[in-house]
Amino acid sequence: MIIDIHGHYTTEPQALHMFRDRQLAGLADAARKPASTDLGISDEVLVKSVEPQLKFQKDRGSDLTIFSPRASGMAHHVGSEPVSRQWTTICNDLIHRICRLLPENFVAAGQLPQFPGVSPANCIPELERIVNELGFVGVNLNPDPTGGYWTDPPLTDRYWYPIYEKLCELEVPAMIHVSSSCNPNFHATGAHYINADTTAFMQLIQGNLFKDFPTLTFVIPHGGGAVPFHWGRYRGMSLDMKKPPLAEHVMKNVFFDTCVYHLPGIELLVKVIPADNILFASEMIGAVKGIDPETGHYFDDTKRYIDQVSALTEEHRHKIYEGNARRVYPRLDALLTRRGHPAAAVA
C-alpha cells in the first residue's frame, strides 16, 4: 500500500471561493456577509472536483492520500479570529465529506482556526471535533499565523503547549505548514514554505520540546526545507550547542516528507536522513504543476524518484511508502487495520 501523506484540496469548487469572498467582504460591509454556511455543493460536485487527484493516484501508483484543506487557503492572518474559525470549520467539513465519499482514496487531516496573537488553545475545540467526531488522523499547524512577519513565539515556547497537550492526548501528529504570505519578500511556495520548514527544525534544535512532550510528533514537509542539504551544518551546530545527537534530540519525533521535485534532491534526502524518518508524499496539484522538460514527467511525481534510488532496500521502501505513515499517524493505522489491511511491519 502506498500512502501519500501530503495532499491539499487545491481543486475546490468555485462555490467555496465565492463564500470566502463574501465572508471577507462582510468585514467591510456587514450586508455582504454570507447568509448561511451551507455552500450548496452537492456530493457529485465534490467527487468531480477531485477527479484530477484520483487520476494521478492511478497513473502514478499511489493508493491513499492524507488530504487537508489548501495550505495557502488557511490564511490565518486574514480577517479576525471568528473569521478564521468559521472558515476553518467550512474547509474541514468539505474535507470530511470528500473522505466519506471516497474512503479508499482519501483520509482526512485538518486545518486549525489559528489567528496571530491568539493562544493556540483556541484551536482545541475544532481539533477535538475533527478528530473525535469526524475521524481526522492529522492536522496542519501553522508556525507563523502572521503570514510572513513571524511575530508570534517560536514553536518551542510554552505559548504552544496547550495544543501540544491535546495533540498528544489524541495521538495526532502535526504537519508544520505555513499558509500564504502577505510579506512581499516571501513568495509563498518558493520561499515562505521552505523557510518555515528550515526555521521550525532549527527551533527544535535550540529548544528541548520533546523532553516535555515525548510522544509529540511533527512532520516537516517539503523534504525538511533546507535541512537535509545542510545536514552537516545542523549536526555541527547542535554539537556546538552541546545538545544530544540529533537522532535522540529531535529525530525520534520529527519526520520529513518527500516533496522534493527532482531525483538528486531525493537521493540526498534518503542518503542523510534515516529511512525511519521519511514519509512518502507528493503534494500533487500543488506548488509545481508542470512537466519537467528534462524528463518528460511531472515534477511532483515523487514516487518516480524514490523508485529510481537503487540504494534503498525493499524494507526502506516499505517504511517510506507505508510503514512510517502508519506509525506516525496512529489513527490512520487503526483505520486501515479495521478495514482489514494487514498491519504494517514496523521496525
Place this chain on the structure above:
Amino acid sequence: MIIDIHGHYTTEPQALHMFRDRQLAGLADAARKPASTDLGISDEVLVKSVEPQLKFQKDRGSDLTIFSPRASGMAHHVGSEPVSRQWTTICNDLIHRICRLLPENFVAAGQLPQFPGVSPANCIPELERIVNELGFVGVNLNPDPTGGYWTDPPLTDRYWYPIYEKLCELEVPAMIHVSSSCNPNFHATGAHYINADTTAFMQLIQGNLFKDFPTLTFVIPHGGGAVPFHWGRYRGMSLDMKKPPLAEHVMKNVFFDTCVYHLPGIELLVKVIPADNILFASEMIGAVKGIDPETGHYFDDTKRYIDQVSALTEEHRHKIYEGNARRVYPRLDALLTRRGHPAAAVA
C-alpha cells in the same frame, strides 16, 4: 591558486567589542559615547588576531580569503543610521588594515551602512570609499536590514536600484548576506542565513532584475540556501511563471558558494548547479566551528568535500577554486594580474 571567497573577521580584538558597547551605550547615555574612533589596536595585535585563519589556510590548502567584517556583527537593525555608519566605517577600516598587512592572504570585502527603512542610496559614499580609496573587491549586501522582520522591500524593488547602479559602475559583486536576527523565531546562522539565501533567489526568479542590470553580480552564500536541494521546485515554478530558463533568467548573474558542511550536500550542489556558478568558500571560523565526529575533520573544511567529488573534472575544479572568483570579482582579478599571477583561464 585557491581562493576562499567567504571569510568574515570573527576573531576581532576585544577593543572592537568594547568600542561597540560604548557606542550603543551612548544611545542611552551620551556621556558613555566613545571619545574617539581610534580603537588603539596595533598592527601586531591585528596580525595576531588572524593567526587562526592563517593556520587553517595552511592546513587546508587555500591561498587567499576574501575577508569581510563579521556578518552577524553588522547588525543593521541596531541603533540609528549614524550609528550604523560609524560602526561600518570602523569595521571596514580594520579589514583594510589586515589586508594591507597580509596582502598574500586576505583581500577585502566590505559591509555597508544600511539601516531599516533608509534608502540603500545612503551606502554609496562608503561603497565608493572602500572601493576607490581602500581597494575593496566586494561587498556584503543585507537583504533584510531589520534583522528578521523583513519589512523593507524585496531585492527586485526599485528601492535598491541606486546601490545596484553604483555596484555595476564600480564592477563590484554583492554577496547577499543577512546579519544577526532579533526575531526569536530565527536562529541567526541556523535559520535566518539560510532562509535569506532561499528568499533572495526566489525574489530574483519572480522579478526581472538582470534585465535592468545585465552586469550586476550576486553571490548567494551557504550553497544557495535551500535552492540546490529544491532545484526541481525552482525550475518548475519558474516554468509555471513563464519565465525564461533559469540559466538565462538568473544564472548569468547569480553564483553560489560552497559553504555546505558535509559531503552529500556538496555532491548535490555540484550535480545540479553548473560549475561556472560555483565559488569555493568555507566561511571558516564561522557558523560551525567543530570537528565532525563521523569524519574526524572540521565540518567547515569544505575543500575536503570538493576534492572527494570524483565527478568534477580538473577544469571544473579550477573554475570553482579560482577561475570563477576572478571572473565574478573583476577587481580581484586585476589585483592578482598586477601581482603577476597568470590570468585564470576563463570559459
